[in-house]
Amino acid sequence: MGTVVYYASLSSPPSLRLPTLTIVSSSQLSLSRRQVLEQVDKELAKGDERAALSLVKDLQGKPGGLRCFGAARQVPQRLYTLDELKLNGIETVSLLSPTDTTLGSIERNLQLAAGLGGLAAWRVSGFGPQQALYLSLGLLFLWTLDLISFNGGVGSLVVDTIGHTFSQKYHNRVIQHEAGHFLIAYLLGILPKGYTISSFDALNKEGSLNVQAGTAFVDFEFLEEANAGKVSAMMLNRFSCIALAGVTTEYLLYGYSEGGLADINKLDALFKSLGFTQKKADSQVRWAVLNTALILRRHEEARAKLADAMSMGKSVGFCIDTIEETIDEADI
Known part of the structure; x- marks a missing residue:
């Protein structure tokens, strides 16, 4: 009943x-x-x-309403040592140094295929050295044009599409990564406004090659503070955890992280813009990693069900309802 x-x-x-x-x-x-x-x-x-x-x-917080929005239990904010993180099963080297081996392998294979294809075409068509030079310059021009005009968007679209099509591991990892961002944001009181799982999905929704796959948030409050030149500690804490939620999710699931280097770079840029010393930035990151990891562990079932919903392309509202239905009131 x-x-x-x-x-x-x-x-x-x-x-x-x-x-x-x-x-x-x-x-x-x-x-x-x-x-x-x-x-x-x-x-x-x-x-x-x-x-x-x-x-x-x-x-928010009303009976039968949104009990979980901004209701996450968090660890006290202080300077945590690397040993304390290790005691909680967190190796920062594996977590904060993501290398996308899947896409890297795809890029290398594409380059190899292009080279072999060009060599085969040269032999079949009988191109002379001058024609081969012109062809190479043409390909170099297209590559440079992509970097300048689309920030490498065309190349990223091709590689990412191949990754999602032929690597189930990569496809699943991206979904879990974005589910981590979504869940942590919602539990910390930041409303997600949309998400995309692939570059092709992002192109269809945004109509731009410069937009990569990811989760977007209702962040006008943060932007207002940032434009005023002063970001509150609460807002910084929220966005530090959100930025690290993807890599932390991957680490907890696989023991290492591959995606999320752009997230870490953006967080580093934010710290520099705020004039943080390296010691202060390290302290913020360690707290955020520990806080995020403990929240994700506590709500593992919610993240898994959320990932399923996101894999089916469900709306933001449906995803929020999934979180609310899954998390028991005693676990908030």
Whole structure:
């Protein structure tokens, strides 16, 4: 039997003033939550991030509402040593030095195939040295054009598409990586506004080769603080954990991380813009890694179900509802 919540309403004659009880079941409350989340999806689709965030905050912490939004239990913020991280099963070298061996291998194989194909074409067509030089210069020009005009987007699109098509491991890793970003953001009180799993997906949704796959957030509050030149400790903590959530998820699942180098570089750039010393940046990273890892471990089932939803391309509202349905109130 679901949870029952009682609301009092004065529907009796004014002279009696006797309250009547309206019984609202947990299934009705869930339906109301889903209706709000459907509206959140509509606002995000229109690009009205403030309206979407307002809807979520209105339902935050209410019975049958969004119990988990911004409700994650966190570790105290202080300087944690590397030994303390090791005691919690975290090796920072394996976590913070991601190398994408899958895409690296695909790139090398493509280069080899291109070289062999060019050699075969040269022999079959009977190209002379001058023609071969012109062909090489043409390919170099296209490669340079991609780097300058699309920030390497065409090459990334090709390599990423091959990775998702022929490597199930790579495909699964990307999904779990993005589910980590999504879950940590939501539990820390930052609303995700959309996600893409592949570069091709990003191209279809954004219409630009310069946009890579990933999870986007309603971050106007952070941007307002950043533009003012002063980011609050709370906001910095949230985004430090969100930035490291992908690599941390991979580390917890596979024992090492491959993707997420761009996330780490962006976090480093933020620290530099705020004038952090290396010691202060290291302290922030160690706390964020430990905090993120413990949250992810506590809510492993929610991350797994969220990853399933994201693999099917479900909406942000559906993904949020999946988190709320999975996490028990006692575990928040």
